[in-house]
Amino acid sequence: MNIRFYNARILTMANGFDMVEGELWVQGNRIIYVGEQTQKTKEVKWGRKIDCGKNLIMPGFKNAHTHSAMTFLRSFADDLPLLDWLNNQVFPMEAKLKGDFVCCLAKIAIMEYLTSGITSNFDMYFFTENVAKASIESGYRTVFCGHINNFQGDLKLLEEYYLKLNSINDLIGYRLGFHAEYTCSPKLLEGVAGLAHKYKTPVFTHNSESGSEVRQCVKRYRMTPTKFLDSLGMFDYGGGGFHCVHMTDEDLNIFKSKDLFVVTNPASNCKLASGIAPIKKMMDMGINLAIGTDGPASNNCLDMFREMFLTAALQKILEKDASAVDANEVLYMATVGGAKAMGLAECDTLAKGKLADLIMIDLHQPNMQPINNITKNLVYSGSKQNVMLTMVNGKILYENNHFYIGANPEEIYAKANEIINKMKK
Amino acid sequence: MNIRFYNARILTMANGFDMVEGELWVQGNRIIYVGEQTQKTKEVKWGRKIDCGKNLIMPGFKNAHTHSAMTFLRSFADDLPLLDWLNNQVFPMEAKLKGDFVCCLAKIAIMEYLTSGITSNFDMYFFTENVAKASIESGYRTVFCGHINNFQGDLKLLEEYYLKLNSINDLIGYRLGFHAEYTCSPKLLEGVAGLAHKYKTPVFTHNSESGSEVRQCVKRYRMTPTKFLDSLGMFDYGGGGFHCVHMTDEDLNIFKSKDLFVVTNPASNCKLASGIAPIKKMMDMGINLAIGTDGPASNNCLDMFREMFLTAALQKILEKDASAVDANEVLYMATVGGAKAMGLAECDTLAKGKLADLIMIDLHQPNMQPINNITKNLVYSGSKQNVMLTMVNGKILYENNHFYIGANPEEIYAKANEIINKMKK
Numbered sequence: 001m002n003i004r005f006y007n008a009r010i011l012t013m014a015n016g017f018d019m020v021e022g023e024l025w026v027q028g029n030r031i032i033y034v035g036e037q038t039q040k041t042k043e044v045k046w047g048r049k050i051d052c053g054k055n056l057i058m059p060g061f062k063n064a065h066t067h068s069a070m071t072f073l074r075s076f077a078d079d080l081p082l083l084d085w086l087n088n089q090v091f092p093m094e095a096k097l098k099g100d101f102v103c104c105l106a107k108i109a110i111m112e113y114l115t116s117g118i119t120s121n122f123d124m125y126f127f128t129e130n131v132a133k134a135s136i137e138s139g140y141r142t143v144f145c146g147h148i149n150n151f152q153g154d155l156k157l158l159e160e161y162y163l164k165l166n167s168i169n170d171l172i173g174y175r176l177g178f179h180a181e182y183t184c185s186p187k188l189l190e191g192v193a194g195l196a197h198k199y200k201t202p203v204f205t206h207n208s209e210s211g212s213e214v215r216q217c218v219k220r221y222r223m224t225p226t227k228f229l230d231s232l233g234m235f236d237y238g239g240g241g242f243h244c245v246h247m248t249d250e251d252l253n254i255f256k257s258k259d260l261f262v263v264t265n266p267a268s269n270c271k272l273a274s275g276i277a278p279i280k281k282m283m284d285m286g287i288n289l290a291i292g293t294d295g296p297a298s299n300n301c302l303d304m305f306r307e308m309f310l311t312a313a314l315q316k317i318l319e320k321d322a323s324a325v326d327a328n329e330v331l332y333m334a335t336v337g338g339a340k341a342m343g344l345a346e347c348d349t350l351a352k353g354k355l356a357d358l359i360m361i362d363l364h365q366p367n368m369q370p371i372n373n374i375t376k377n378l379v380y381s382g383s384k385q386n387v388m389l390t391m392v393n394g395k396i397l398y399e400n401n402h403f404y405i406g407a408n409p410e411e412i413y414a415k416a417n418e419i420i421n422k423m424k425k
Numbered sequence: 426m427n428i429r430f431y432n433a434r435i436l437t438m439a440n441g442f443d444m445v446e447g448e449l450w451v452q453g454n455r456i457i458y459v460g461e462q463t464q465k466t467k468e469v470k471w472g473r474k475i476d477c478g479k480n481l482i483m484p485g486f487k488n489a490h491t492h493s494a495m496t497f498l499r500s501f502a503d504d505l506p507l508l509d510w511l512n513n514q515v516f517p518m519e520a521k522l523k524g525d526f527v528c529c530l531a532k533i534a535i536m537e538y539l540t541s542g543i544t545s546n547f548d549m550y551f552f553t554e555n556v557a558k559a560s561i562e563s564g565y566r567t568v569f570c571g572h573i574n575n576f577q578g579d580l581k582l583l584e585e586y587y588l589k590l591n592s593i594n595d596l597i598g599y600r601l602g603f604h605a606e607y608t609c610s611p612k613l614l615e616g617v618a619g620l621a622h623k624y625k626t627p628v629f630t631h632n633s634e635s636g637s638e639v640r641q642c643v644k645r646y647r648m649t650p651t652k653f654l655d656s657l658g659m660f661d662y663g664g665g666g667f668h669c670v671h672m673t674d675e676d677l678n679i680f681k682s683k684d685l686f687v688v689t690n691p692a693s694n695c696k697l698a699s700g701i702a703p704i705k706k707m708m709d710m711g712i713n714l715a716i717g718t719d720g721p722a723s724n725n726c727l728d729m730f731r732e733m734f735l736t737a738a739l740q741k742i743l744e745k746d747a748s749a750v751d752a753n754e755v756l757y758m759a760t761v762g763g764a765k766a767m768g769l770a771e772c773d774t775l776a777k778g779k780l781a782d783l784i785m786i787d788l789h790q791p792n793m794q795p796i797n798n799i800t801k802n803l804v805y806s807g808s809k810q811n812v813m814l815t816m817v818n819g820k821i822l823y824e825n826n827h828f829y830i831g832a833n834p835e836e837i838y839a840k841a842n843e844i845i846n847k848m849k850k
Contacts, residue, residue: 072795075802079737081748111791115810270738271805273747301792301806306731312504313695322698323506364834366536367726367809370497370841377500380696381726384792385540385809409789416795 001047002027003396008052009363009374010034013059013336014349017328017375024057026356029170029394034350050389056361056374059350060119060390061304062338064263065242065292067125068109068134068142069102072420073297082210082272090297096423102127104415106134111409112302113140114398117359117387122204122263122292122342124177124242126152128161136169138405139395141357143342145204146177146192149184155191162199171393173343176239180206181225182213186232193232200237202343204261205229207241210274214246226251235260240341242292243268244282245275252278252285261288261341264333266310267301268294280315280324289333290341305382308334312379327379360389426472427452428821433477434788434799435459438484438761439774442753442800449482451781454595454819459775475814481786481799484775485544485815486729487763489688490667490717492550493534493559493567494527497845498722507635507697515722521848527552529840531559536834537727538565539823542784542812547629547688547717547767549602549667551577553586561594563830564820566782568767570629571602571617574609580616587624596818598768601664605631606650607638611657618657625662627768629686630654632666635699639671651676660685665766667717670694670702677703677710686713686766689758691735692726693719705740705749714758715766730807733759737804752804785814 003026010020012034025033025044032044077089102125113121120141125131128144135142144165146158158176165174176199178184178192196203208214208225221228227250229235235254240261247255255262264277282289291311293302308330315325339348347357363371367381390398397404428451435445437459450458450469457469502514527550538546545566550556553569560567569590571583583601590599601624603609603617621628633639633650646653652675654660660679665686672680680687689702707714716736718727733755740750764773772782788796792806815823822829 071791073797074795075798075805078798078801078805079748079751081746085747108791108794115791267734267738270742271747273741273745273749275745276742296806299805300802301808303792303808306734309692309731313692316698317695317701320698320700321506322510322696323504324698326504364838366496366533366540366834367728369533369838370499370845372498372845373500373503376503377725380500380503380724381721383726383728383809385812387810409791413789413794420795420797 002044004041004044004046004049005052005057006037006049007054008057009054010350011056011058011375012350013332014351017331019374024350024358026391026394029355031350031352031354031356033352052360053364055363055388057350057358058361059335059348060357060359060392061117061334062290062342062344062347063113063118063121063293063302063304064290064338064341065265065294066109066121066123066302067295067297068106068121068123069125069127069131070295070297071105071108071416072101072423074300076297078300093423097127099127099130101419102130103134104412104419106131107138107405107407107412108416109296109302110134110138110140111403111405111412114390114403115384115387116303116305117361117390118302118304119357119359119390119392120342120344120347128165132165132168132172135171137407139171139392139397140405141171141347141392143173143175143344145175147179148188149179150188151183155188155195158192159195162195175204175343176201177204180213181217181229189229189232189234193234196234196237202237202239203234204239205241207244208246208251209243211246224248224251226254230254230258240288243274243277245269245277247278252282252287255287256285259288261290263290263292263341264311265292265294266314267306268298270310272298276314276318278318279311280319283325283329288337288340290338291334303384304334305384308379308382327376330379331375356391356394358391359387362386362388427469429466429469429471429474430477430482431462431474432479433482434479435775436481436483436800437775438757439776442756444799449775449783451816451819454781456775456777456779456781458777477785478789480788480813482775482783483786484760484773485782485784485817486542486759487715487767487769487772488538488543488546488718488727488729489715489763489766490690490719491534491546491548491727492720492722493531493546493548494550494552494556495720495722496530496533496841497526497848499725501722503725518848522552524552524555526844527555528559529837529844531556532563532830532832532837533841534721534727535559535563535565536828536830536837539815539828540809540812541728541730542786542815543727543729544782544784544815544817545767545769545772553590557590557593557597560596562832564596564817564822565830566596566772566817568598568600568769570600572604573613574604575613576608580613580620583617584620587620600629600768601626602629605638606642606654614654614657614659618659621659621662627662627664628659629664630666632669633671633676634668636671649673649676651679655679655683665713668694668699668702670700672703677707677712680712681710684713686715688715688717688766689736690717690719691739692731693723695735697723701739701743703743704736705744708750708754713762713765715763716759728809729759730809733804733807752801755804756800781816781819783816784812787811787813
């Protein structure tokens with residue numbers, strides 16, 4: 001269906017933070033026009049014309065690190081010491097998971113992404129095909145990251161997923177990855193690095209999330225996780241790390257020289273007491289940055305507005321400087337930065353020929369008034385409540401609090417509650 | 426109008442964090458029944474019956490520190506060093522304010538409070554009567570805190586406001602207060618303490634927000650702000666401090682022994698790089714706690730969900746312990762704690778005879794599913810998007826994204842933008 005958005009403020013992100021006042025046209029799954037109002041609109045047969053009422057159209061947010069299916073552990077066991085939480089709550093529950101559970105549980109996360117204007121996620125979890133099923137059925141865009149470790153999956157599966165999931169559906173992508181240094185044997189890690197070389201492709205992983213993880217790695221290999229993994233040739237074709245809270249200068253230099261991505265997860269890093277990542281320092285070094293919510297078990301909510309506020313605000317605390325980190329840079333990380341990390345080169349900005357992954361933000365809400373600075377206000381004051389519409393691949397999946405994902409939300413909730421009640425027994 | 430809420434989950438906050446499944450009845454501005462479904466409903470003539478669809482009814486949040494009218498400075502000058510921001514942006518703009526500007530600007534804040542389920546605010550600003558006008562016209566509940574300092578107001582005005590605003594309208598209250606130790610002469614502070622003794626009443630003020638404020642006070646008086654103010658007899662009838670980030674053990678002991686309130690403002694303390702208040706330590710000492718958003722110039726949004734998440738999450742960072750601060754305690758601070766700080770003894774919990782200041786939270790949203798632990802989930806995953814209805818003093822002021830505040834939101838926005846554009850010149 002061809003959709004014409006008109007009477008809009010448009011933040012394309014293709015031209016700094018400048019706004020266009022005008023129109024955006026979508027044909028199929030592509031943007032065919034962004035610019036001022038034009039007479040040529042009559043040449044197109046419109047399926048729908050949307051008067052944006054001077055509200056904001058912008059690229060959808062990219063959630064560059066998450067574990068969608070972990071909704072079953074949301075608010076299941078909060079406020080516990082980290083190891084108690086992991087060993088006595090998370091792992092025993094995960095052992096009870098089944099593939100069809102995962103598909104339903106991931107759909108709840110997809111719905112929440114839509115409410116927060118997130119148009120794609122970089123997802124890491126087992127039962128990967130079931131998560132992919134949830135995305136495809138919902139019309140949602142997901143790039144997966146390999147999750148293998150000593151206990152789940154193996155190199156064969158990783159290669160198989162890499163080949164299969166990169167060609168299964170336009171909405172699905174797959175990048176090489178593994179759970180973390182501390183859950184993988186050197187042999188397994190060498191194998192992953194081998195695949196990176198074989199396919200000349202990037203690798204992503206959890207990296208230096210906690211201080212103890214780094215200390216244990218140094219004890220094991222006399223190297224930090226970043227240095228150790230790099231010594232295996234893991235990042236010779238790019239990639240990056242999730243979290244990256246506890247990084248040495250040498251680690252950061254490796255990230256810079258290899259053009260790697262840091263995906264920061266500030267809410268999760270707070271809630272699990274992991275620490276504050278040195279984002280300001282990374283920005284000053286010119287390291288690529290993106291933002292992720294992490295999974296609902298640790299965050300607990302999947303909200304890019306919260307993450308953007310935290311990304312900026314925590315740096316001000318860390319640096320003891322209210323001017324540390326400009327909100328506009330954070331907005332870039334949450335949109336273009338994420339798209340680059342996930343390899344979604346066609347979903348980064350709003351321009352002719354790009355895929356139509358976009359959102360409409362309600363500026364006629366008190367938290368957006370008066371209108372002083374829209375982009376900074378998005379970061380510091382924006383909320384899920386401002387998301388009027390979320391479009392993925394040219395289709396409106398969420399509009400005015402309604403979901404258009406090919407399933408009834410109430411049925412998804414009912415099934416999810418049934419699953420969690422069964423698992424609690 | 427008598428309103429019957431039925432088919433609800435009800436968190437009364439009167440009995441720990443237990444839920445009632447049933448009904449809540451409002452007659453005039455009071456709650457007349459909370460409990461299980463009953464036949465007696467037929468005895469009351471209902472103006473409206475609301476099927477809550479198993480959603481949550483709970484006490485409204487209390488925003489225990491804010492400067493509502495500062496919406497004009499929202500996203501006006503972010504990401505600047507603190508003193509540059511204050512001296513070159515905030516103060517010159519404030520000098521251009523007029524009373525009728527303030528009434529309009531405060532209404533935007535009131536609207537935002539309603540979207541976040543905040544049913545009353547503890548407000549500190551000049552042109553106090555104009556802010557009171559905004560609240561009364563909107564049907565909103567505001568307790569004011571005296572704001573006087575060496576540059577604005579005087580003891581006569583403080584006493585006049587105290588007497589007048591405590592009797593002007595059921596929705597309005599006033600507590601003695603002054604801006605801060607560092608903006609008031611010793612003589613002025615002695616005068617405020619004198620009024621506290623004259624009326625046997627609590628006093629509130631900004632306290633120990635930044636490290637430099639404390640250092641300067643110690644230099645001036647060889648005492649911290651808390652100790653110096655207490656030495657004047659300021660807190661002999663209770664009261665408390667906003668922010669309280671940089672507190673000595675002696676300061677905390679004074680707060681404990683005088684039964685004072687700490688009102689924490691975590692988002693503002695991050696954004697202005699003030700630091701993280703030692704809330705866990707205060708909780709362990711049994712100090713009274715409440716939560717405020719601070720004003721929109723520094724926060725920038727007025728969202729109790731963000732503040733609740735930050736209150737818990739920042740303590741986990743500060744204490745390096747994921748189990749530090751239980752989310753339920755934070756929920757208590759944001760509701761009952763705030764009511765106690767503001768002297769709203771009739772707005773703290775949902776019980777027969779209490780004032781009907783309450784909200785309805787949509788549990789049929791993905792961020793609230795599956796239902797594992799509703800109260801913890803409110804703190805960690807709740808959002809403005811979940812607020813379906815906000816009732817103040819028995820009247821619904823916000824429901825399903827519509828405002829019922831006796832004025833057209835678009836007209837308020839237009840006027841506010843006109844004001845800000847005029848002031849920018």
